Amino acid sequence: MNDSVKTDFKYVGTRPVRPDGPDKVTGRAKYGADLNLPGMLHAHYVRSPYAHAVIKSIDFSEALKLPGVIATMTGEDLPEPGDKLMQGAEIEMKLSDMAPVVMARGRAMFHGHPVAAVAATSASLAAEAAALVRVEYEVLPHVIDMHAALEDDAPLLHADLITTGLDPAPTVPSNLSVDLALEMGDVDLGFADADVVVERTYSVPMCHQGYIEPHAAIASADETGRVEIWCCTQGPFMVRNFTSQLTGIEPGKIKVTASEIGGGFGGKTTVYIEPVAAVLALKSGRPVKVVLSREEVFRATGPVSCSETRVRIGAKKDGTLTAIDIDIVMDSGCYSSSSIMPATMFGAACYRCENQRSRGREVLTNKPRVWAYRAPGAPQSIMAVECAVNELAEELGIDPVDFRLHNAVEEGDIPVFGLPFQAIGYKKALQAAKEHPHYQAPLGPGQGRGLASAFWINSGQQSSATINIALDGAINVLTGNPDIGGSRASMALLAAEVFGVPVETVHPTVADTDSVGYCDGTGGSRTTLATGGAVIQAAEKLVLELRHRAAAIWGVDLDEVEWVDGKAVARTTGDLENLMDAGAAVQLENREMSLVELAETSGATGGPLSAVASLHAHNSAPAFAINICDAAVDRETGKVDITRFTCIQDAGKAVHPAYVEGQMQGGAVQGIGWALNEEYLYDENGVLENPGFLDYRMPVASDLPMIDTVIIEEPNPLHPYGIRGVGEVPICPPMPAVATAVNRAAGTALYDLPLSPPKLLAAIDRAVE
Amino acid sequence: MMQVRKIHVSTTVNGEPREFLCEPGQVLSDALRNNLEMTGTKEGCTTGDCGACSVLLDDALVCSCLVLAAEAEGRRVATIEGVAQDGRLHPIQQQLLEHAGLQCGICTPGVVVAAKALLEENPDPSEEEVRFWLAGNLCRCTGYDKIILAVLAAASEIRGA
Amino acid sequence: MARVIFTSELERLTGESEVTVAAEAYRDLLVELCARFPKLRQDALRKQALAIDGIVIQEPLLETFDADSELIFFAKIAGG
Known part of the structure; x- marks a missing residue:
């Protein structure tokens, strides 16, 4: 391993109380909807009652007759997007695929699509006014099912949509937006070489990120056109950037303050309401608040692609994989999104196999445009590969962990997406799974066990941090990353480690976009790695500065001053004048000056102690996770009980292990929900039938056992503290672990998720026949 | 529009007498948050499914989004803001x-x-x-x-x- | 000469899985590759990250590399 990776820590790896904790357990913390401003208006949307329709006219006249209705908005209030790309977006996105998600322009593409908005002096008045807006529609044929959307006679969503990824490009438009393929080796030869081949098709339903806090924003504008936005988001700089491009307001005229955020999981890495609030604020000259209802959140934000994946895997009798062939189709809703790429790339990333092929197709339908959810795209394809691997291992009579150990990727292996692996902890995690008491424990009667592995790439991206030291030595750390799961605690630990001072003296702040350097959003498992990396760099700059100050005070060279445990220590001998001590001669050897002393005197030694660091992190490293799931199935009702669940993950260095465990447990339970219950249900008119928490059934406390965790810490060789990134991979292995466990418990072969009671009962009946 | 008259409500919140004017259809979570500026009570669904708005109403645990604000008249409401006492966390x-x-x-x-x-x-x-x-x-x-x-x-x- | 390894996506446009290039900087690399493989387009390549010796650079505009470097164009992935 790289010698420059630190392995000996004093604060990193401990579990202090998070700095924002007291505000969050007492209700003082301010979330998106918790701010009200004087003179504020409330906005309410008008939404399409049709899954696909031309918007012929919008008439606000009746609504505007109500006293207190101040401003209105339609898609025409946003600039024509043309064929521009979103600038500064982390990945390639067309503005024309983003703008109509905020507000329809000319055509409503799904039921619930925003068509107009009104702003009024109260929320109830705005709702009343929205109901009076007359929209004339010409209803168009719609298509909801992605397989139907691929039929030749399917209604076209976009008359000019030509499939990308094919050479030569098709000449006729279709609803197939992307068709891409990756290949290595010779898959046909690989299958010819196999002793056993498993082939099966797996379906994963459309779901929602399910954050508990609905989207909320307030925008206000001053007389110069400068706009301030307060909102719950994973990325305030993303909000500034996207809102600017969608509205035409110059980015320098937008200041975004991120509120506390009530969950995101990828779903708050884009904008829905912020541009609407900004436009209405500019039009009205008043602050405008937009808060979505839970129903609106379900109908018109977030959802996550459903998928169908055909997998074919071949192996020799000894378990050596000979070929893997994946063909995944994903539904992107009404505009192209991005997760088909990782879905195609990463399905079999855990396996060394020289013959691999992976095809990915993205299909458009009259549903809301999908968006990122924790390791976007990967859970769908990993579900398929892992279930097939389990079946293959069973058929060969090989233990599933041994099967994986035999085929596991390690440093130097090249996966189908081409990027060779550096040091990774996958085999260590597999070994830990094998030795875990859960894996050793016998199953109870009627129970089944499933195990699954997963890979996620993790991202780096851009981050900044500012550190100011107060006169009493208190350390204020500013970053631009909303704290969605304890990141303030991680930033405090990293700063404490560099300065060598107790973590309680570090005060992290999530700053607005005017007050700190650019940060990409809190997502992509990047915050601790990249923003934490900026905090480390800024702190190291200040430690160097503190050594300079101490050297100046003592009149010695910089290299004669060390920084040890929060103190400057003189490593020199002899009597020298102490400038701070009225000219008294003092013995210098091992003389110390604390951070507090240096801070108190900073005015006389060069001024305030302050440092900034910014970086584009190129040092991210992948994460691997393994789940073990025991399940029991009630053969009368079809209800599944998860009886035991264990997560093992290579986290790299775990900065705050309790929050690492929390990411593992939370991701696991989201995956369990996706496997067992969560599902978007559409009727024939394209209307979502379950837009609420009662019918969109996320796991509740009584559904679950304790979720055991094992953290493997294989240091990231590219990061100074060995940090890898944690947040996303936990959602990748649960679906195949649960599906395998349930099918073994029930004696079924049901791979059409969710494994809801009626489907499971029918499968049990089929198996009995 | 029919101008609806607001309702005057006198209630006790965390042991203190409070008064507010609410719309007839307004729910208690909304009144707590927006009339009394006590935003510790959260709204995740307003259909009684998420529990983020849990309060006690006369010692009974309720989703305050399922209670009309006017129903708080003469009753005792206990919210998150009253849980930590004298600067000490519960x-x-x-x-x-x-x-x-x-x-x-x-x-x-x-x-x-x-x-x-x-x-x-x-x-x-x-x-x-x-x-x-x-x-x-x-x-x-x-x-x-x-x-x-x-x-x-x-x-x-x-x-x- | 640095080696460029094409993922199968790019291989379909180049017909080769691996080439060596005289370029020692990202901008020269794009010019050289697009001149050699007419189906490759600079704007399409610019949408990808470049992995230099296994390290993924999202915005490689100013990157340089060594004569024995291994270069892989790689899809940008943002995550959630």
């Missing part, structure tokens, strides 16, 4: 912090209010009893594990005190 709050029992924190006020009601009724609950009591409080971040541990630890701390 053991449930402290144990949630010690156990990292919150990530985003939006469900936390509701969890605190609900768990406090549980421990007042049953000072020594089993894991299963905690899980069933909190089944009305959705948390999307934690998988509940550390919340359950925190509530059990708080119960133990309170019994020991």
Whole structure:
């Protein structure tokens, strides 16, 4: 391993109380909807009652007759997007695929699509006014099912949509937006070489990120056109950037303050309401608040692609994989999104196999445009590969962990997406799974066990941090990353480690976009790695500065001053004048000056102690996770009980292990929900039938056992503290672990998720026949 | 539009007399948040499914989004803002912090209010009893594990005190 | 000469899985590759990250590399 990776820590790896904790357990913390401003208006949307329709006219006249209705908005209030790309977006996105998600322009593409908005002096008045807006529609044929959307006679969503990824490009438009393929080796030869081949098709339903806090924003504008936005988001700089491009307001005229955020999981890495609030604020000259209802959140934000994946895997009798062939189709809703790429790339990333092929197709339908959810795209394809691997291992009579150990990727292996692996902890995690008491424990009667592995790439991206030291030595750390799961605690630990001072003296702040350097959003498992990396760099700059100050005070060279445990220590001998001590001669050897002393005197030694660091992190490293799931199935009702669940993950260095465990447990339970219950249900008119928490059934406390965790810490060789990134991979292995466990418990072969009671009962009946 | 007259409500919140004017259809969570500026009570669904708006109404645990604000007339409301007393966190709050029992924190006020009601009724609950009591409080971040541990630890701390 | 390894996506446009290039900087690399393989387009390549010796650079505009470097164009992935 790289010698420059630190392995000996004093604060990193401990579990202090998070700095924002007291505000969050007492209700003082301010979330998106918790701010009200004087003179504020409330906005309410008008939404399409049709899954696909031309918007012929919008008439606000009746609504505007109500006293207190101040401003209105339609898609025409946003600039024509043309064929521009979103600038500064982390990945390639067309503005024309983003703008109509905020507000329809000319055509409503799904039921619930925003068509107009009104702003009024109260929320109830705005709702009343929205109901009076007359929209004339010409209803168009719609298509909801992605397989139907691929039929030749399917209604076209976009008359000019030509499939990308094919050479030569098709000449006729279709609803197939992307068709891409990756290949290595010779898959046909690989299958010819196999002793056993498993082939099966797996379906994963459309779901929602399910954050508990609905989207909320307030925008206000001053007389110069400068706009301030307060909102719950994973990325305030993303909000500034996207809102600017969608509205035409110059980015320098937008200041975004991120509120506390009530969950995101990828779903708050884009904008829905912020541009609407900004436009209405500019039009009205008043602050405008937009808060979505839970129903609106379900109908018109977030959802996550459903998928169908055909997998074919071949192996020799000894378990050596000979070929893997994946063909995944994903539904992107009404505009192209991005997760088909990782879905195609990463399905079999855990396996060394020289013959691999992976095809990915993205299909458009009259549903809301999908968006990122924790390791976007990967859970769908990993579900398929892992279930097939389990079946293959069973058929060969090989233990599933041994099967994986035999085929596991390690440093130097090249996966189908081409990027060779550096040091990774996958085999260590597999070994830990094998030795875990859960894996050793016998199953109870009627129970089944499933195990699954997963890979996620993790991202780096851009981050900044500012550190100011107060006169009493208190350390204020500013970053631009909303704290969605304890990141303030991680930033405090990293700063404490560099300065060598107790973590309680570090005060992290999530700053607005005017007050700190650019940060990409809190997502992509990047915050601790990249923003934490900026905090480390800024702190190291200040430690160097503190050594300079101490050297100046003592009149010695910089290299004669060390920084040890929060103190400057003189490593020199002899009597020298102490400038701070009225000219008294003092013995210098091992003389110390604390951070507090240096801070108190900073005015006389060069001024305030302050440092900034910014970086584009190129040092991210992948994460691997393994789940073990025991399940029991009630053969009368079809209800599944998860009886035991264990997560093992290579986290790299775990900065705050309790929050690492929390990411593992939370991701696991989201995956369990996706496997067992969560599902978007559409009727024939394209209307979502379950837009609420009662019918969109996320796991509740009584559904679950304790979720055991094992953290493997294989240091990231590219990061100074060995940090890898944690947040996303936990959602990748649960679906195949649960599906395998349930099918073994029930004696079924049901791979059409969710494994809801009626489907499971029918499968049990089929198996009995 | 028919101009609806607002309703005057006199109630007691966290032991203090409070008055507000509400619309007839306005729910208690909205009145607490927007009329009384007590935004510790959160709204995740306004259909009584997520529990983020949990409060006590005359000592009964309710979703305040399912109670009309006007129904608070003459009654006692206890919210998250009244749980920490005299600058000291309640053991449930402290144990949630010690156990990292919150990530985003939006469900936390509701969890605190609900768990406090549980421990007042049953000072020594089993894991299963905690899980069933909190089944009305959705948390999307934690998988509940550390919340359950925190509530059990708080119960133990309170019994020991 | 640095080696460029094409993922199968790019291989379909180049017909080769691996080439060596004289370029020692990102901008020269794009010019050289697009001149050699007419189906490759600079704007399409610019949408990808470049992995230099296994390290993924999202914005490689100013990157340089060594004569023995291994270069892989790689899809940008943002995550959630």
